[in-house]
Amino acid sequence: xxxxxxxxxxxxxxxxxxxxxxxxxxxxxxxxxxxxxxxxxxxxxxxxxxxxxxxxxxxxxxxxxxxxxxxxxxxxxxxxxxxxxxxxxxxxxxxxxxxxxxxxxxxxxxxxxxxxxxxxxxxxxxxxxxxxxxxxxxxxxxxxxxxxxxxxxxxxxxxxxxxxxxxxxxxxxxxxxxxxxxxxxxxxxxxxxxxxxxxxxxxxxxxxxxxxxxxxxxxxxxxx
Numbered sequence: 001x002x003x004x005x006x007x008x009x010x011x012x013x014x015x016x017x018x019x020x021x022x023x024x025x026x027x028x029x030x031x032x033x034x035x036x037x038x039x040x041x042x043x044x045x046x047x048x049x050x051x052x053x054x055x056x057x058x059x060x061x062x063x064x065x066x067x068x069x070x071x072x073x074x075x076x077x078x079x080x081x082x083x084x085x086x087x088x089x090x091x092x093x094x095x096x097x098x099x100x101x102x103x104x105x106x107x108x109x110x111x112x113x114x115x116x117x118x119x120x121x122x123x124x125x126x127x128x129x130x131x132x133x134x135x136x137x138x139x140x141x142x143x144x145x146x147x148x149x150x151x152x153x154x155x156x157x158x159x160x161x162x163x164x165x166x167x168x169x170x171x172x173x174x175x176x177x178x179x180x181x182x183x184x185x186x187x188x189x190x191x192x193x194x195x196x197x198x199x200x201x202x203x204x205x206x207x208x209x210x211x212x213x214x215x216x217x218x219x220x221x222x223x224x
Contacts (some may be wrong), residue, residue, distance in 0.1 A: 001022055001025070001026065001043060001044060001045070001167060001193040001196075002166060002167050002168035002170050002192070002193055003018075003167050003169075003192030003193045003194070003195075004018035004019045004021070004022040004192070004194060005018050005019075006018070006190040007021065007022075007144045007193070007194040007195065008021075008061055008190055011190075015057060016033045017055070018058050018192075018194055019057075019060065019061060019064055020064065022193045022194045023064055023068050024194075025075045025194055025195075025196055026043060026068070027043075027068075027072065027161035028197075028198055029043075029196070029198070029201055030043075030081070031075075031079070031113060032198045032201055032202070033113065033201075034079045034081060034112065034113050036202075036205075038113060038114070039112075039113055039114065040114045040116070040158055040159065040161075040162065041113065041114070041115050042086065042115075042116035042117075042118060042177070043115070043116070043117055043118065044118045044121070044174075044176050045065070045117045045118055045119050045121075046061060046065075046087075046118070046119045046120060046121070047118070047120075047121055047122065047174070047176075048087070048120055048121060048122040048125060048175075049122070049171055049175070051120075058195030059093075060091070062092065062093050062095070062096040063095075065096050065099070065119075066095050067098075067190070068218045069100065069102075069103045070099065073103050073106060073107075074100075074113070076103070076106075076107050076110070077106065077110070078112045079112065079113070079114050080111060080113070080117065080190045081107060081112060081113045081114070082108065082109075082110040082111070083100075083104050083107045083115050083117065084095055084102050084104060084114060084115070084116050084117070085100055085104065085112075085116070085117050085118075085119050085154075086116050086117070086118040086119070086121050086126070086154040086155065087118055087120040087121035087122075087126075087154065088120045088121075088125075089101075089118055089119060089120060089135050092119065092120060095215045100117075100119070105210060114158065116155070116158075116210065118176065118177075120180035121154075121176075122175050123173070123175040123176055123177055123178035123179070124175060124178065125150075126153055126154055126178075126179070127153075127179055129152075130149055130152035130153050130179075131149075133151075133152045134148065134149070134152055137152075143150070149179065150179070150180075153179060153180070155177070155180055160180045160181070160182065160183065160184065161177060161180055161181060161185060162184060162185065163185050163186075163187060163205070163207070163208045164176075164177075164181060164184045164185070164186050164187070164200065165187045165188075165189070165198050165201075165204050166186070166187070166188050166189070167189055167191050167192060167193045168189075168190070168191070168192050168193060169188070169189075169190045170188070172190055183213070183215050183216070185208050185211055185213065187204045187207065187208065189204070190197060193222075205208070209221075
């Protein structure tokens with residue numbers, strides 16, 4: 001969800017205004033995804049590299065997160081959406097950690113959709129974490145498979161992403177779900193995240209649905 005800061009700068013506003021507007025976009029996209037039957041949605045909310053941002057901005061982001069969770073929890077329950085976190089939440093500020101744990105516990109039984117928030121997340125860090133866990137579990141090297149690695153990722157039990165959407169004109173993965181994106185389709189847009197509308201979201205899904213996914217198999221074309 002890129003472009004909050006640039007959206008604000010283009011309007012002569014503080015970066016915090018962009019983050020606040022970006023939160024409103026997240027609300028709209030989550031509700032739209034749920035309404036059209038998407039079962040898994042992941043929002044890259046805060047990477048492990050984002051700690052390098054100004055302290056004031058980081059603090060605001062977590063205050064915004066706490067506010068978002070408080071406001072949206074009734075809606076998540078009403079829509080039967082389960083909330084999960086991908087990443088190490090142990091390093092997050094206590095209010096954010098507490099709000100996340102409460103929301104995850106409250107929504108644990110919801111089944112219509114899973115909403116993943118990638119927080120303090122690093123794709124490489126996730127793989128390192130998985131390797132360490134596999135070694136600690138005692139699994140023999142000869143018994144390690146792609147599936148066993150998947151089982152130790154944050155996304156264990158969830159399907160790999162079909163589609164990755166990146167806003168604001170950036171054309172890279174930025175350490176996001178590196179293992180899981182092996183055969184994902186990508187959609188890049190110049191639109192800043194605060195301006196990313198439900199209509200553009202639907203257009204991205206339509207474009208995806210018209211692609212032929214081959215998964216590396218010559219001649220074995222699969223219509224999405």
